[in-house]
Amino acid sequence: MSVDVAPLSTRPAPARGPLEGATPDARPTLAVWKFASCDGCQLTLLNCEAELLALADRVQVAYFPEATRAVVAGPYDVSLVEGSITTAEDAERIQQVRAQSGTLVTIGACATAGGIQALRNLADVGELAAAVYPRPDQLAYLARSTPIASHVTVDVQLYGCPIDRGQLLEVLAAVLAGRAPRLPSGSVCAECKRRGTVCVAVADGLACLGPVTRAGCGALCPAHHRGCYGCFGPQDTPNGRSLATVLGEGGMAAVDVERAFRTFATGAEAFRAATAPPIATGASPTDAAAGHGGRP
């Protein structure tokens, strides 16, 4: 779950601002940190294939165990932080990362909302551990999975499961230029309409969280005729109650509506509140996968 090499020094973090290069080779340094997560978001950085050489010209990849064993000691100009905080050890380590980082960017639903592992926050995690592991007494964990911003100051948040590579490049370009990144905060619907995707909810009755979900993915799932499953978390003024009512009135069972809101951004308060207490519907529970392709 956690990396074993953490080249953290006790030097202070560099000052923030346009990055002119803090290392002898004049390129700003980039570090990529992993907490409780699946690695998919850091893989997005490696997936920027066409841009990797240009990126390497602009930054020195100083710490990125998934890509290279070469390690440059901190502090770091830019830190990308993936994953949520689920152990006492990680709660301590994120403080060290913060102290070593100029601009700290959280990447992904785990880092920004606690991830799918935040489902434990709604249950007795001891019971879950006993159900899964033969020797739960050997585990050391916190009762809740929490986002990075619950522990340290975060400069930029990149949402999604996984993050969008275009947004990642935009943030890196913005940090390098010393400007604010351009990250939309409105709904996924706006992106569907801009790209000309026919609404999968209105025209096909698919369960879609697009109206309450933050833009940034380019409305990827609806473009492939799937409902948005809300992995970017809430848009800036979400009305989860209304959407939950719409889904219920469309015939979706209350338990399925609740599950639709409780996936990758289950730790987001607006999604939790959307179905608390459960809304009343006339339908019975179904086995359909809620929220993603389910037809109410």
Next chain:
Amino acid sequence: MAGPAILPSRGLQALVDALLARGYRVLGPQVRDGAVVLADLTDIDALPLGVGDEQAPGHYRLREGGAERAFGFAATAQSPKSVLFPPDELLWRGRRTDDGFSVEPASPADDPDHRPVAILGARGCDVAAIAVQDRVLLGREHVDAHYAARRAGAFLVAVTCSDPAGTCFCASVGTGPRPRAGSDLVLTELADPHRYLVEAGTPAGQALLGALDTTPATPDDLAAADELVADATARMGRTMRTDDLPELLNASAESPRWAAIAERCLACTNCTAVCPTCFCTGVQDVGDLTGALDERHRVWDSCFSQPYSYIHGGAVRTWTASRYRQWLTHKLATWTEQFGTSGCVGCGRCITWCPAGIDLTAEVATIRELAEAHDAVAAGAPGGAPTDGGAPTPGGLR
């Protein structure tokens, strides 16, 4: 100008071919992903022959339509706005140079297909909406150069609406079902035998019509078209009283209805995106990793997004209720003061494509009832205020 003519059923292909031969990019209605949308058209067999649609608040489905009709459906999912006023438009590029930077305005060559567009199948509501956008984007001191260039080259072939949907109310606002002036050609699709009544609205339309193999329309043809229009007018799914709108909405700023609507409104911006007259945009700067190139784009924005009302220090309209109020009041009331025309053309798209099914015609009627009840109470008449108007108005709705 020559009078109305009859184009035989297959003659429509000759019309499309003539437009293509004149260098137009022809866009026409076609079925894509479960809806009728505007798409590139070269062959009239790609038109939605025998396809109809079913539209209701928050609901759209294709259905079987009249077997012989190629235009037997109502409003397309997106209006021609998406073509003439596209959702993302490059404005200029900036490049870093040895001694500073240079700026190049966008040119037509930046558009991969920069032929002038011919839009086949625009409805009365669409034609009226283009006229509204002309006023907004061309009729003021600062002309929108990008829209002007597209609009000047555009050729409009409107089609009389024979099958209005459940969310249509063009007859209430006087924009249809027969398209008003503004298009180059107007087609009316007639049956038994399948043929098109063609009327030219401009010299350009007249010239094109003259190049087609047509016969003069007979009184029977004209009567059949009138009958079709009367039939469609009678089948509008919705109505909206319009004579009192500016007064009503301007006097209803504190109506309790706004908060009730906000309970349902998702602030998702779908209504403004599909509205054929909504024109609010934002600009986005897109830089590359090297810092050598920057592009400024204009993208559709919406008064329903909170950042849209952001000024120094914060957003002006922080409540969804205040944003819905802004949109509806602008569309139906202050638009008239600003541009001399209503912003609503009765296409019903904002009703159909609202995931929560909010119906502006119903909301206007409710706001009117509440206002009348309020006035009655103020006048001391019996009856009292209605109790179903929703939550009390938040103090100082913003």
